[in-house]
Amino acid sequence: MGALFSVAEIRQAEQAAAAFLPQGSLMQRAGQAAARLAIELVGATAGSASVPPRPVLVLAGPGNNGGDALEVAANLAQAGIDVSIIHIASAAPSAPETAQALARARAGTASFADAIPPDEKWALVVDGLFGIGLARSIVGAARTIVEEVNAMECPVLALDVPSGLDADTGAVIGPDGIAVVASHTITFIGDKPGLHTFTGRDHAGQVALARLGVDDALLPAASVHLNDPSLFEFAFVPRAHSSHKGSFGDVAVVGGAHGMSGAPILAARAALYSGAGRVFVAAIDQGPAYDPVQPELMFRDAASLGTAGTTIVAGPGMGDSANAIRILAKALDGEEPLVLDADALNLVAASPDLQVRLAARSGIALLTPHPLEAARLLGVTAAVVQGDRLAAAREIAARYDAYVILKGSGTIIAMPDGEAAINPTGNPGLASAGTGDVLAGLCGSLLAQGWPGRDAALAAVWMHGEAADRLVAQGAGPIGLTAGELPAAIRSVLNRMVEQRPRRCALPQS
Numbered sequence: 001m002g003a004l005f006s007v008a009e010i011r012q013a014e015q016a017a018a019a020f021l022p023q024g025s026l027m028q029r030a031g032q033a034a035a036r037l038a039i040e041l042v043g044a045t046a047g048s049a050s051v052p053p054r055p056v057l058v059l060a061g062p063g064n065n066g067g068d069a070l071e072v073a074a075n076l077a078q079a080g081i082d083v084s085i086i087h088i089a090s091a092a093p094s095a096p097e098t099a100q101a102l103a104r105a106r107a108g109t110a111s112f113a114d115a116i117p118p119d120e121k122w123a124l125v126v127d128g129l130f131g132i133g134l135a136r137s138i139v140g141a142a143r144t145i146v147e148e149v150n151a152m153e154c155p156v157l158a159l160d161v162p163s164g165l166d167a168d169t170g171a172v173i174g175p176d177g178i179a180v181v182a183s184h185t186i187t188f189i190g191d192k193p194g195l196h197t198f199t200g201r202d203h204a205g206q207v208a209l210a211r212l213g214v215d216d217a218l219l220p221a222a223s224v225h226l227n228d229p230s231l232f233e234f235a236f237v238p239r240a241h242s243s244h245k246g247s248f249g250d251v252a253v254v255g256g257a258h259g260m261s262g263a264p265i266l267a268a269r270a271a272l273y274s275g276a277g278r279v280f281v282a283a284i285d286q287g288p289a290y291d292p293v294q295p296e297l298m299f300r301d302a303a304s305l306g307t308a309g310t311t312i313v314a315g316p317g318m319g320d321s322a323n324a325i326r327i328l329a330k331a332l333d334g335e336e337p338l339v340l341d342a343d344a345l346n347l348v349a350a351s352p353d354l355q356v357r358l359a360a361r362s363g364i365a366l367l368t369p370h371p372l373e374a375a376r377l378l379g380v381t382a383a384v385v386q387g388d389r390l391a392a393a394r395e396i397a398a399r400y401d402a403y404v405i406l407k408g409s410g411t412i413i414a415m416p417d418g419e420a421a422i423n424p425t426g427n428p429g430l431a432s433a434g435t436g437d438v439l440a441g442l443c444g445s446l447l448a449q450g451w452p453g454r455d456a457a458l459a460a461v462w463m464h465g466e467a468a469d470r471l472v473a474q475g476a477g478p479i480g481l482t483a484g485e486l487p488a489a490i491r492s493v494l495n496r497m498v499e500q501r502p503r504r505c506a507l508p509q510s
């Protein structure tokens with residue numbers, strides 16, 4: 001469930017499947033599955049008199065994605081729907097199945113036009129311009145069509161992948177490229193990472209998968225999945241009555257250089273609300289002595305903090321003073337689980353000495369960079385990181401033998417062993433200052449409670465996004481959602497997860 005495959009893996013599976021099937025079978029199955037979804041979207045009932053009052057526009061490109069679109073057009077026309085087709089014919093001879101699909105569409109009632117008829121109101125646009133074969137920016141007549149479609153208000157169903165989007169990375173293909181903004185995407189054979197990260201979520205809309213009857217055995221074991229509770233739910237365990245505050249670990253958030261006290265406090269509140277037994281704010285510079293909103297938090301001077309037995313979350317508002325560097329070096333040398341966020345990541349990026357300490361540490365390290373912090377760690381630009389988020393996160397994870405959370409829409413979670421996940425929860429309400437601090441605090445809290453690094457990273461990212469989604473559903477965003485609202489929402493997501501587990505409690509160790 002939730003497996004994601006690269007374009008190369010899909011191509012291999014397609015070739016293997018096609019070898020056992022009559023020519024054109026996969027394209028016909030793609031056409032049938034997409035037509036069924038299109039009919040659902042326009043609210044018509046196939047084969048009945050209930051057809052939409054408005055026509056459907058089908059865009060068919062020069063390759064096999066265009067062939068899929070022509071199959072869809074033929075099926076919709078057969079269902080009695082008024083269909084207009086814009087077909088960008090290939091200069092080279094088409095594949096036989098695409099030629100077959102063109103003949104089928106021509107034989108039916110669909111009409112062909114050279115350009116999108118102006119002033120028409122469409123029930124739906126079906127985008128079959130380009131699929132996984134697009135190799136460069138969309139230009140010329142096809143670009144004009146994409147611009148026109150993106151300016152329309154009707155639903156758009158993309159076939160396989162929104163035209164112009166890289167199915168591996170979620171980037172728009174080519175310099176100065178353009179991609180269709182779809183409301184729905186029906187993707188074929190296997191789901192693809194690019195539909196779920198970077199600009200993928202915005203371009204793909206709601207994603208449906210049509211396997212086209214291709215046997216699981218023809219696809220490799222997936223190394224990337226969509227993040228989902230099924231990957232980590234066994235880590236939620238009910239608490240024992242005999243437990244005490246010492247059973248749930250200590251977290252110290254190290255940060256809060258002069259004028260930046262808010263960041264560690266947000267992280268610390270998140271740690272408290274997600275169940276850590278005792279939470280400390282270890283300030284780099286003298287700051288507030290206590291948090292009047294959350295008096296449960298304990299404030300310490302970072303320089304004199306003992307790290308034994310304490311999970312450290314280093315970075316929120318940490319600054320780059322010599323003091324900060326010294327304290328970070330000490331935390332890196334310790335064996336307790338360590339979360340590195342924000343300034344701690346920038347300090348590591350700037351210091352070969354800290355890099356060596358990070359790579360050499362034996363305890364769990366969990367890094368939570370946003371794209372610019374990841375770029376600094378890798379010595380590239382943020383655009384390069386965004387251009388292949390999966391690769392960037394995996395590279396950092398391998399380099400430091402660490403769990404890496406590369407933040408942003410479609411957050412990537414990369415494990416040291418190469419396994420990775422893309423997170424589907426969360427929304428643009430999270431694009432405001434402080435939400436990353438909350439995530440770092442949540443990660444530290446789960447680690448302090450004894451969670452393995454993999455489960456802590458997956459669950460923290462999923463719950464953080466889910467909490468934001470629930471707040472939005474209650475009207476508290478996305479516009480104006482604040483980081484401070486997240487900890488309580490995360491608490492209810494977490495308790496709900498525990499309630500749903502059938503397991504008995506785990507008795508405390510001591």
Ligand SMILES: NC(=O)C1=CN([C@@H]2O[C@H](COP(=O)(O)OP(=O)(O)OC[C@H]3O[C@@H](n4cnc5c(N)ncnc54)[C@H](O)[C@@H]3O)[C@@H](O)[C@H]2O)[C@@H](O)CC1
Pocket residue numbers: 010011014026027030061062063064065066067068090129130131132133134135136137138139142159160161188189
């Ligand atoms: N591989 C699969 O799993 C299956 C593929 N099918 C469909 O086939 C698609 C892949 O087909 P293709 O490999 O033919 O590739 P596409 O149809 O995605 O696009 C390639 C075509 O576009 C042209 N082209 C590439 N870049 C261009 C540009 N910038 N401007 C203008 N023309 C450009 C190429 O010369 C070629 O004709 C899939 O996305 C899917 O929709 C389905 O029929 C069934 C199964």
Ligand SMILES: Nc1ncnc2c1ncn2[C@@H]1O[C@H](COP(=O)(O)OP(=O)(O)O)[C@@H](O)[C@H]1O
Pocket residue numbers: 342370406407408409410411425426427428429430431432433434435436437438439464
């Ligand atoms: N558009 C978005 N959609 C989904 N999640 C987002 C979006 N923008 C930001 N986020 C999430 O919000 C958090 C922001 O973290 P970060 O950039 O470190 O901000 P800060 O340091 O101000 O807290 C991350 O968890 C990130 O994945």
Ligand SMILES: [K+]
Pocket residue numbers: 065127128129130131158159160161162163
């Ligand atoms: K497409």
